[in-house]
Amino acid sequence: MSDGRNIDSRLGTLSGEGSQQRGATEVVPWKALDTSGYGVPGDRTYYDRPVIKKSVWSWDIPAYYYVGGATGSAMALGAAATLINRDRLSRLVLQSRVVGLAGSMVSAYFLVHDLGRPERFLNMMRVFRPTSPMSVGAWILFFFSGSAGVAAISQLGPRWIRRIGDASAVISGVFGLGLSGYTGVLVSNTTVPVWQRPHRLMPALFLSSGVSGAASVFDLLGGNPREQRAVLLFGTAGKLAELSFAYLMERSVATVPEAARPLEDGLSGFLWKASKVLTAASLLIALVPNSSARVRRISGVLGSLGSLCTRFGVHYAGQRSAMNPRATFQQQRGGQGAYAVTGRAAVTGPGDARAVLE
Amino acid sequence: MPKGFFTDTSICIGCKACEVACKQWNQLPEDGFFFSGMSYDNTMQLDASTWRHVSFIERPVALSGQDAGAFSWLMSSDVCKHCQRAGCLENCPTGAIIRTEFDTVYVQPDICNGCGYCVVGCPFGVINRREEDGRAWKCTLCYDRLTDGMTPACAKACPTASIQFGELEDLHRDAHARVERLQAAGVKEAYLYGVDKDNQPGTEGLNAFFLLLDQPEVYNLPPDPVVPTKKAAESWRAMFYTALGAAAVAMAAVIATRGERAR
Numbered sequence: 028m029s030d031g032r033n034i035d036s037r038l039g040t041l042s043g044e045g046s047q048q049r050g051a052t053e054v055v056p057w058k059a060l061d062t063s064g065y066g067v068p069g070d071r072t073y074y075d076r077p078v079i080k081k082s083v084w085s086w087d088i089p090a091y092y093y094v095g096g097a098t099g100s101a102m103a104l105g106a107a108a109t110l111i112n113r114d115r116l117s118r119l120v121l122q123s124r125v126v127g128l129a130g131s132m133v134s135a136y137f138l139v140h141d142l143g144r145p146e147r148f149l150n151m152m153r154v155f156r157p158t159s160p161m162s163v164g165a166w167i168l169f170f171f172s173g174s175a176g177v178a179a180i181s182q183l184g185p186r187w188i189r190r191i192g193d194a195s196a197v198i199s200g201v202f203g204l205g206l207s208g209y210t211g212v213l214v215s216n217t218t219v220p221v222w223q224r225p226h227r228l229m230p231a232l233f234l235s236s237g238v239s240g241a242a243s244v245f246d247l248l249g250g251n252p253r254e255q256r257a258v259l260l261f262g263t264a265g266k267l268a269e270l271s272f273a274y275l276m277e278r279s280v281a282t283v284p285e286a287a288r289p290l291e292d293g294l295s296g297f298l299w300k301a302s303k304v305l306t307a308a309s310l311l312i313a314l315v316p317n318s319s320a321r322v323r324r325i326s327g328v329l330g331s332l333g334s335l336c337t338r339f340g341v342h343y344a345g346q347r348s349a350m351n352p353r354a355t356f357q358q359q360r361g362g363q364g365a366y367a368v369t370g371r372a373a374v375t376g377p378g379d380a381r382a383v384l385e
Numbered sequence: 386m387p388k389g390f391f392t393d394t395s396i397c398i399g400c401k402a403c404e405v406a407c408k409q410w411n412q413l414p415e416d417g418f419f420f421s422g423m424s425y426d427n428t429m430q431l432d433a434s435t436w437r438h439v440s441f442i443e444r445p446v447a448l449s450g451q452d453a454g455a456f457s458w459l460m461s462s463d464v465c466k467h468c469q470r471a472g473c474l475e476n477c478p479t480g481a482i483i484r485t486e487f488d489t490v491y492v493q494p495d496i497c498n499g500c501g502y503c504v505v506g507c508p509f510g511v512i513n514r515r516e517e518d519g520r521a522w523k524c525t526l527c528y529d530r531l532t533d534g535m536t537p538a539c540a541k542a543c544p545t546a547s548i549q550f551g552e553l554e555d556l557h558r559d560a561h562a563r564v565e566r567l568q569a570a571g572v573k574e575a576y577l578y579g580v581d582k583d584n585q586p587g588t589e590g591l592n593a594f595f596l597l598l599d600q601p602e603v604y605n606l607p608p609d610p611v612v613p614t615k616k617a618a619e620s621w622r623a624m625f626y627t628a629l630g631a632a633a634v635a636m637a638a639v640i641a642t643r644g645e646r647a648r
């Protein structure tokens with residue numbers, strides 16, 4: 028190939044692996060050399076630079092945790108009502124299906140919007156990868172939205188279609204619990220210190236926060252006295268569980284104080300504390316006997332805010348925790364790395380010296 | 386045949402030829418020009434468009450066998466570890482991240498939809514999503530060069546053979562021999578980081594492993610990394626039991642409405 032010069036112009040074509048990336052001009056702020064604490068294992072860092080990357084997720088993702096959680100649990104209560112006391116709880120059943128349909132659409136919006144390449148969102152459906160909670164979750168959301176959609180739309184049809192809708196609602200309720208809880212598995216299946224440590228408590232916290240969020244949505248929508256009673260029981264259990272799991276999670280993270288800091292101060296600490304105050308307030312207000320519709324709505328608002336703050340608090344705590352190399356180092360030196368899982372720590376020095384003394 | 390890197394930091398001279406060769410071969414864009422104030426390290430980290438990173442550690446202590454006063458300089462060329470149990474790969478929901486025929490971990494840019502889950506799955510902070518591009522990128526271990534039977538660009542450019550490329554088996558043998566030689570020569574600090582499953586149970590070994598002269602933290606490497614997926618079964622179990630509880634509560638809440646009193 029020649030354009031008159033003695034040069035092969037094909038040599039100028041950018042075709043390397045990374046050539047599709049464009050240049051950046053963002054300047055990363057520099058940090059002064061930190062010479063403090065030299066020689067103490069677990070307190071030595073590389074110029075205080077983060078050792079892991081923080082997530083690239085924007086607020087879409089914690090918002091999705093909330094919406095998906097509340098929607099899924101709402102559908103679960105709706106499914107129970109469909110199964111057991113369909114006729115007397117008809118308003119709650121209808122509400123749950125509308126919430127299920129709307130919530131799954133909002134959830135899908137948040138998830139697609141946060142992708143780096145939103146037009147490729149369908150690639151999530153090209154494989155099922157059980158090792159990836161995100162893959163499992165994508166399929167849960169897929170089946171949940173499908174069945175919730177059928178459950179909602181069938182309400183407009185004749186009797187036999189409504190029957191199909193009822194069956195679909197029950198299926199959707201089962202997937203709903205998955206939708207409510209898998210996000211807890213998703214965040215703890217990472218290397219972020221404050222997320223990875225409470226890996227057994229996080230799914231429980233997220234699921235109970237979903238239950239509390241769902242009850243709050245029903246409180247806002249209102250219903251007859253029977254429905255209110257069901258919602259009150261459901262919500263009370265959810266809020267109590269949310270508060271207990273939040274307490275346990277905080278305690279488990281606090282075994283390494285450096286890792287617990289994001290739950291104590293700053294924006295993430297504020298959100299985390301606010302979530303507990305709001306949830307507790309909502310719980311107490313809901314328990315006022317013979318309360319008016321207005322009081323129940325206030326409880327619903329507080330409960331929703333509490334559930335939102337739980338997810339945003341966990342999200343932002345993780346972002347800060349990832350930027351702190353000491354949190355990772357001290358957790359792993361304290362036996363909360365591979366040692367906790369495999370019973371054997373990695374080699375970190377000559378003579379088979381291990382990261383954790385055995 | 387499994388291929389990998391053995392990075393022998395004891396002979397790294399900090400010339401950054403690997404960084405340059407990597408950028409050139411893979412045609413990676415610059416990531417901003419600035420002065421970090423961190424010794425000679427103005428690259429600072431591995432990132433979406435930085436697949437080799439040379440770290441410079443100035444220590445106020447001597448290496449054993451040195452008598453140049455209370456100072457020593459460590460340099461190390463960091464790279465994606467191509468873990469046996471790779472957090473990025475196991476977290477990828479699209480199947481974009483695959484294990485190649487060379488036993489390396491590769492991100493297919495035409496599949497990746499930029500969900501960002503690999504970023505928090507990597508115990509070493511290697512892979513990242515490029516903002517303007519929207520996809521995740523990392524070292525490919527020069528997949529394109531390997532398919533043509535060539536040596537990866539960084540290893541080819543390294544003037545001191547600090548970066549060695551080859552069959553994993555050969556690298557293991559050479560690395561153990563090298564540690565023995567260094568120990569015999571009085572460099573008591575030398576050890577291997579991540580060479581195999583026994584050495585690093587959390588990742589079950591790294592295809593790109595290192596010879597280090599100080600604790601991993603000093604090089605910004607985690608002391609006891611673990612692939613998050615190893616704990617996932619317990620998380621799923623916890624979720625399952627909570628879901629059973631929630632289902633029971635939902636049923637109980639509805640059953641409680643059946644009596645006449647609620648009217």
Ligand code: SF4
Nearest residue numbers: 465466468472473507
């Ligand atoms: S070092 Fe990180 S990016 Fe590289 S294979 Fe391991 S988990 Fe993936």
